[in-house]
Amino acid sequence: METTTSIYIPVHRSYHSRITEVDWENIELGLYTSDHMLVCDYADGAWQGPEIIPFGAFSLLPTTLAFHYGQTIFEGLKAFRTVDGRIQIFRPDRHYERMVKSAERLCMPVVSKEVFIEGLSRLVALDKDWVPGQEGGALYLRPFQIAVDTRLSVKVSDSYRFAIVCLPAGQYFAKPVRVKVEREYTRAVRGGTGAAKCGGNYGGALYPTQKAKEEGYDQVLWTDGQHHDYIEESGMMNVFFVIDGVLVTPPSSDSILDGITRDSLITLAKTAGIPVEERPISVDMLREAIERGRVQEAFGAGTAAVVSPIRVIGIDGIDYTLPVVGGGIGAELKESLDAIRYGRKEDVFGWNFYVTD
Numbered sequence: 001m002e003t004t005t006s007i008y009i010p011v012h013r014s015y016h017s018r019i020t021e022v023d024w025e026n027i028e029l030g031l032y033t034s035d036h037m038l039v040c041d042y043a044d045g046a047w048q049g050p051e052i053i054p055f056g057a058f059s060l061l062p063t064t065l066a067f068h069y070g071q072t073i074f075e076g077l078k079a080f081r082t083v084d085g086r087i088q089i090f091r092p093d094r095h096y097e098r099m100v101k102s103a104e105r106l107c108m109p110v111v112s113k114e115v116f117i118e119g120l121s122r123l124v125a126l127d128k129d130w131v132p133g134q135e136g137g138a139l140y141l142r143p144f145q146i147a148v149d150t151r152l153s154v155k156v157s158d159s160y161r162f163a164i165v166c167l168p169a170g171q172y173f174a175k176p177v178r179v180k181v182e183r184e185y186t187r188a189v190r191g192g193t194g195a196a197k198c199g200g201n202y203g204g205a206l207y208p209t210q211k212a213k214e215e216g217y218d219q220v221l222w223t224d225g226q227h228h229d230y231i232e233e234s235g236m237m238n239v240f241f242v243i244d245g246v247l248v249t250p251p252s253s254d255s256i257l258d259g260i261t262r263d264s265l266i267t268l269a270k271t272a273g274i275p276v277e278e279r280p281i282s283v284d285m286l287r288e289a290i291e292r293g294r295v296q297e298a299f300g301a302g303t304a305a306v307v308s309p310i311r312v313i314g315i316d317g318i319d320y321t322l323p324v325v326g327g328g329i330g331a332e333l334k335e336s337l338d339a340i341r342y343g344r345k346e347d348v349f350g351w352n353f354y355v356t357d
């Protein structure tokens with residue numbers, strides 16, 4: 001990936017590192033945050049200068065808009081330590097593009113690409129010791145933006161805070177999951193906010209996901225919001241099926257999050273000569289294909305788990321077990337992606353953005 005022009009980001013170092021608190025053998029994603037964070041405020045119609053400061057609390061009044069009306073967006077990407085000891089951030093340009101789209105949908109201004117990419121890069125360089133050394137580990141990067149006006153009315157905020165925090169993530173053993181095809185509740189509808197990475201999408205998904213868990217499933221497989229007839233995506237992942245040897249995934253739309261892992265896997269599959277189809281997948285077609293033994297495997301794809309094999313698909317109260325779980329095309333694509341991300345294979349697509357001190 002090309003580097004961006006240099007910008008000045010002042011750094012206020014933390015006097016005390018918390019790195020010794022981390023249990024590196026058993027890192028639970030979300031538990032630890034690195035020593036520093038980046039903050040950049042928008043006020044009076046302009047972005048102020050970004051700065052890197054010690055990780056710590058924000059001081060916000062209870063009337064801050066983000067607490068009430070959901071004007072919040074975020075991204076999730078990872079930095080990896082490659083086999084030659086360097087550190088790379090995976091496809092930050094694509095994550096920036098998606099953040100721009102999310103911001104537009106939520107009526108927010110967006111930081112410049114330089115602030116986003118240089119900010120990530122400088123922060124990761126400063127907290128490089130937090131990037132796990134073992135393959136399978138990564139430093140999860142969470143850029144986000146919240147509305148910080150303090151006048152309690154439903155309106156577009158005039159002021160914002162953009163920030164980036166970093167969280168070490170351990171090796172992810174993607175346990176095969178049981179998913180429930182959701183035919184009652186809706187995550188997103190045409191014209192809604194499904195394609196934006198905004199807080200409200202996740203809050204609204206909690207209840208149906210909780211219900212599915214009570215029924216013995218790990219996650220829901222969302223269907224279209226209008227008739228619940230077409231498969232869309234999973235909770236934090238896009239979904240792929242292998243049907244008659246063809247890799248099939250629903251086309252991206254305004255009710256599906258356009259996953260960067262999805263895009264990477266499609267590219268890798270096409271390069272490997274695996275036939276790929278982005279087409280609508282109806283629940284009826286899927287059920288019939290499973291019953292006829294035409295569905296070999298299914299898996300979710302996202303930054304957190306990379307590839308998460310699906311063992312069981314519950315459709316209208318019947319559980320269908322898939323023949324290939326944790327192997328096949330899903331495993332092959334995961335290995336190809338990991339080989340690039342950990343620097344074991346040449347990055348012919350220019351996806352790795354190397355961080356320099």
Ligand SMILES: Cc1ncc(COP(=O)(O)O)c(C=O)c1O
Nearest residue numbers: 236237238257259260261302303
């Ligand atoms: C709803 C949803 N779909 C799909 C994805 C996968 O996207 P990505 O591969 O960019 O992580 C995510 C994770 O960010 C998600 O939250």
